[in-house]
């Protein structure tokens with residue numbers, strides 16, 4: 319995500335890259351809007367023409383009215399001037415509205431694409447990026463793309479056309495003066511292009527810093543209880559202050575670079591205008607040239623000044639927009655890692671047997687987390703995974719869902735390798751209760767219904783009842799329709815867990831993956847959650863990461879995970895009898911204490 323590829327490349331290939339990017343943006347967004355662009359284009363041509371017409375008619379205004387004193391044109395010429403202003407005003411309005419609409423549509427389109435793409439990306443992408451920063455960055459980037467399009471079109475079409483027409487008008491009036499004025503162009507272009515490179519770097523840094531500032535605000539809001547409990551306010555303020563200051567400093571640098579184009583253009587243009595006045599003044603005084611041509615010329619020159627200045631600034635602004643666009647494509651081009659294999663078939667579950675064959679996996683290369691895991695979870699039975707914190711239990715569960723792909727060995731469900739079936743069919747046959755329950759924006763009912771979107775209200779309520787959740791749901795102000803706070807802050811830990819279990823129950827899948835929460839609950843919640851789990855576990859293949867003795871004792875098979883390997887296996891009766899076994903040792907400790915938790919002992 320923070321690839322800084324573009325900075326290390328040479329100027330030439332950077333320009334090539336910018337052009338490719340521009341082509342891509344236009345190819346991906348232009349087609350839908352051809353009609354809009356044509357109408358906007360006509361408006362832009364009208365703006366350019368009416369502007370050039372003003373300069374052109376100035377010669378007649380001066381010569382016929384002021385020099386010749388021709389009364390017949392006293393009405394027609396001013397009226398023509400008025401008309402051209404009217405046309406210019408209407409055409410400016412038309413192109414403004416059309417281009418703004420296209421811009422808004424482009425924003426919406428990229429938002430849609432990014433959201434769809436983010437949901438397709440694999441779990442590890444989100445492990446590498448902080449969600450709040452990601453959101454803030456995308457927000458800045460999307461408007462960047464809109465600006466690229468609008469800038470390209472308004473500047474290239476309107477300003478360039480206007481400039482060309484005005485230059486024609488100028489040459490028409492006086493080619494010698496035109497030559498003097500046009501000499502100002504090349505030095506401006508050269509100096510401006512020197513600015514863009516500096517700007518590119520500062521822009522990228524500024525976007526990243528702003529994203530971090532916004533991200534830090536969002537994380538603070540989410541973790542406000544921890545922030546207050548550990549009196550982290552000051553520390554966080556100080557840390558954010560550093561970011562805010564750097565962001566401000568970057569923005570200032572961008573302003574200095576961007577605005578530097580102003581004095582450059584002004585100075586060079588000033589020299590040109592002065593030279594034109596001096597030369598034409600001299601000619602008029604010395605040789606009696608008529609003033610009309612000179613006025614027309616100066617008018618054209620002054621009218622050309624604004625579009626020329628905007629064009630000079632274009633490259634600088636475009637740079638900013640292109641950096642944003644490039645950042646969007648970094649995300650859009652991030653390929654989902656676990657695309658379905660070509661010709662992948664749907665998983666067909668007959669019983670729901672899950673088998674691991676010598677599975678090896680690590681989140682980072684060279685740091686194995688699972689070092690050869692083999693076991694069979696029999697169809698319709700319960701397999702409990704127990705082991706110390708960090709031994710790899712949740713990782714085993716994550717691999718069955720294919721959140722990650724194993725680097726060695728095979729995982730089979732009813733004899734079909736999970737890498738060879740479609741992810742949708744795989745996940746459709748699995749209900750998953752994560753270690754940390756996740757709730758989404760919406761009502762309690764919505765949150766349960768995510769288990770099976772087509773379920774009706776009666777089924778949702780039945781699932782809630784079986785998950786021991788109905789009582790507290792009905793006690794909420796709006797019952798099932800009560801909105802849940804961000805990530806469920808308005809609910810207790812046990813209530814969140816029971817909602818998460820209700821969601822899994824509603825799915826009614828043949829395989830249930832259950833990652834028991836490690837957080838301690840009070841005895842009543844504990845009993846309720848336990849009952850909910852018992853309901854969920856009946857009659858299906860269950861793989862449960864268990865921390866409670868009550869869950870473990872009932873399991874058909876217990877796997878003791880130790881540092882990425884299975885150290886012991888068997889049922890409770892067999893394992894307690896094993897002399898010096900990990901499990902037996904734990905059970906000895908457990909029996910002497912009154913704790914119902916396994917981890918401390920293992």
Ligand SMILES: Nc1ncnc2c1ncn2[C@@H]1O[C@H](COP(=O)(O)OP(=O)(O)OP(=O)(O)O)[C@@H](O)[C@H]1O
Pocket residue numbers: 445681682687705706707708709710711712713714753836
């Ligand atoms: N997303 C991740 N990225 C990198 N490393 C990870 C990630 N998730 C887990 N790990 C590492 O993998 C190892 C196993 O983690 P895992 O979550 O499977 O443990 P666990 O047995 O479920 O522990 P617990 O009982 O505390 O939940 C740990 O050392 C952990 O640091």
Ligand SMILES: [Mg+2]
Pocket residue numbers: 711712713753833863
């Ligand atoms: Mg875990």
